[in-house]
Amino acid sequence: MIAARLFGSPTSPFVRKVRVLLLEAGLSEKVCFERIDPRDTTTELRARNPLGKVPTFLCEEGSLFDSGVICEWICDRNIEAGHLLPAGRRWRILTTQALADGLLDAGLLVRQEELREPSARSDTWIAEQTDRMRAAIASLDKDVAWRDSDIDLGQIAVACALGWMNFRLPRIDWETAYPQLAEWFNSIASRPSLVATRPG
Missing domain, CATH: 1.20.1050.10 (Glutathione S-transferase Yfyf (Class Pi); Chain A, domain 2)
Structure with missing residues (x-):
């Protein structure tokens, strides 16, 4: 996985799920976690996700959301994470x-x-x-x-x-x-x- 970005709030359990998955796969250093308030309409989040919700994941395939889609993509596209979704x-x-x-x-x-x-x-x-x-x-x-x-x-x-x-x-x-x-x-x-x- 090339460098990616994860928009999210540290208190969101859905964001946390993605972050834990990345840590368990040893991929967290390849993803920039950008803390964001989804209620703030002036951030880049709205341009990346029309729903304005977190988590939103930016990767080589564009913007991915919601957390289930993001986690499946990480497990399917990165051999380091395959053991988390065998x-x-x-x-x-x-x-x-x-x-x-x-x-x-x-x-x-x-x-x-x-x-x-x-x-x-x-x-x-x-x-x-x-x-x-x-x-x-x-x-x-x-x-x-x-x-x-x-x-x-x-x-x-x-x-x-x-x-x-x-x-x-x-x-x-x-x-x-x-x-x-x-x-x-x-x-x-x-x-x-x-x-x-x-x-x-």
């Missing part, structure tokens, strides 16, 4: 990633709603999205096959999602309800790639 487990790994991303989507919706004025806030909406989060976490706890192998893209996605939950929505307290999943998370969270990208 062909034999590709679809299971991508499905695990999708579950983790869905957990994050629901969590982000809850956080956005909770930041609204109390008079405009929908407790029903918050409850519905919280139920989705809890269902996703329960599924990750019950189906242990996804975490029985060496680290891969799916595990990275889950680690970033659960880390974001602890950072932004600690009231969910999923670790108390699922101690085995918490044990796995605490173990993977000690990896240098996750320590280096920890939000906060």
Whole structure:
């Protein structure tokens, strides 16, 4: 991979997923991480991604987004990252990633709603999205096959999602309800790639 650029916020779990993947593949030094506020319409981000969202990845093929597309491209186009999305487990790994991303989507919706004025806030909406989060976490706890192998893209996605939950929505307290999943998370969270990208 020739020199590339990654637009993102250090607190975004989707950006963190890409950064962890790059670190695990030994490719981070080939990518310039450019901290950016996606709400700022004056930055280069809007010219590169019409949605104005992060992460956005600039490489020899142009602008890539979202995080799933970026991670697949990195794994497919760079031999150093191939072990993070091996062909034999590709679809299971991508499905695990999708579950983790869905957990994050629901969590982000809850956080956005909770930041609204109390008079405009929908407790029903918050409850519905919280139920989705809890269902996703329960599924990750019950189906242990996804975490029985060496680290891969799916595990990275889950680690970033659960880390974001602890950072932004600690009231969910999923670790108390699922101690085995918490044990796995605490173990993977000690990896240098996750320590280096920890939000906060």
